[in-house]
Amino acid sequence: MDKLAVFRVDASVEMGLGHLTRCITLANALAEKGVKCCFIMRSHVAGFAHLAERDGHTVRLLPDPGRPASETGDCAGLHAHWLPTVWQQDANQARSAMAEVGAADWLIVDHYALDHRWERTCRREGLRVLVIDDLADRDHDCEMLLDQNLNLRMEARYQDRVSAACVQLLGPRYALLRREFAVQRCLLAERDGRIRRILICFGGSDPANATGKALKAIARLGRSSLAVNVVVGMSNPHAESIAQLCRSLPVAELQRGANNIAELMRQADLSIGAGGVMSWERCCLGLPVIAVDIASNQVGALEALAAERAAVYLGPVDAITEVGLSEAIHALLIDAARTRALGEAAAALVDGQGADRVVSSMLGMFG
Numbered sequence: 001m002d003k004l005a006v007f008r009v010d011a012s013v014e015m016g017l018g019h020l021t022r023c024i025t026l027a028n029a030l031a032e033k034g035v036k037c038c039f040i041m042r043s044h045v046a047g048f049a050h051l052a053e054r055d056g057h058t059v060r061l062l063p064d065p066g067r068p069a070s071e072t073g074d075c076a077g078l079h080a081h082w083l084p085t086v087w088q089q090d091a092n093q094a095r096s097a098m099a100e101v102g103a104a105d106w107l108i109v110d111h112y113a114l115d116h117r118w119e120r121t122c123r124r125e126g127l128r129v130l131v132i133d134d135l136a137d138r139d140h141d142c143e144m145l146l147d148q149n150l151n152l153r154m155e156a157r158y159q160d161r162v163s164a165a166c167v168q169l170l171g172p173r174y175a176l177l178r179r180e181f182a183v184q185r186c187l188l189a190e191r192d193g194r195i196r197r198i199l200i201c202f203g204g205s206d207p208a209n210a211t212g213k214a215l216k217a218i219a220r221l222g223r224s225s226l227a228v229n230v231v232v233g234m235s236n237p238h239a240e241s242i243a244q245l246c247r248s249l250p251v252a253e254l255q256r257g258a259n260n261i262a263e264l265m266r267q268a269d270l271s272i273g274a275g276g277v278m279s280w281e282r283c284c285l286g287l288p289v290i291a292v293d294i295a296s297n298q299v300g301a302l303e304a305l306a307a308e309r310a311a312v313y314l315g316p317v318d319a320i321t322e323v324g325l326s327e328a329i330h331a332l333l334i335d336a337a338r339t340r341a342l343g344e345a346a347a348a349l350v351d352g353q354g355a356d357r358v359v360s361s362m363l364g365m366f367g
Contacts (some may be wrong), residue, residue, distance in 0.1 A: 007337070012205075021277055042084060058228055091122055095122055119141040120141045135303075199270070201264075204234075227251055232257075288312075293315075294317050310345035
């Protein structure tokens, strides 16, 4: 009988695409081992459902309420508003959807608004739960927990959040990266630290328009020989103003919804971006980065990367000025040795095989 894995994940401008992206990556790796995968998402996420469907996975949408439901019981933490309903109703709807798709072997939960209560409600005999988390701010009821980030005192983060029997997969060794990153890593030429091409990418949404700030910072440099690739997601609300900035900067080329980000990272000599999944994509390709955080959950990993001298971390996007960002770029332009060292430290952290390690752990544990 075919194995079945069910994913509970959402995406939006606020939460970004990273959760969905890494779940699709894991689903693809499971599919290679013959596991069928189904995604359970809220109806307001319907616009992103094709991202899972185009890789051959099925999607079930949970109907959103006509108006917000009244909260029953205590709230589901700081991210409770990521659900259009209370966690109890979400869990009941998810249970119904899972009953319709068949007996699942694994339930993979990647959602900051869900915790041990939701996970316990969705349990049934024979079902194993894998939680993907970054925050360590709530308890979980799961057999396996994955946190692919780099954090100080990583081994103790979930000590009081999961049972002693829970298998913990911790650190960027388990980073869920698409296959093309490992492929591009094999094609990567040795980096000499000289900066000829800069990649600007802040993920799928970039609500604070950090992309625009980065473009203005580069314009201040007055370096006509610098090539710039600008990548924005299809959900970016500032796409038109970014396009105008690119038109005023002859060295900039804009791409919306690029499907070759791994190749662009390999070709670049420096990147400007945020944390999240892209941190590990850049590391895999040894790409030096000047990073800002665009969400509080990115801070810990970016601080840890900076401590490893694998990134230049400037702080929250709202606190960074165009002048400050321009000065940070200039500092690397004139210091090839430092730029090269950043890339080498980053490349040592991630090899692109994380999804295979996670799948191997799952199959080894559950049969």
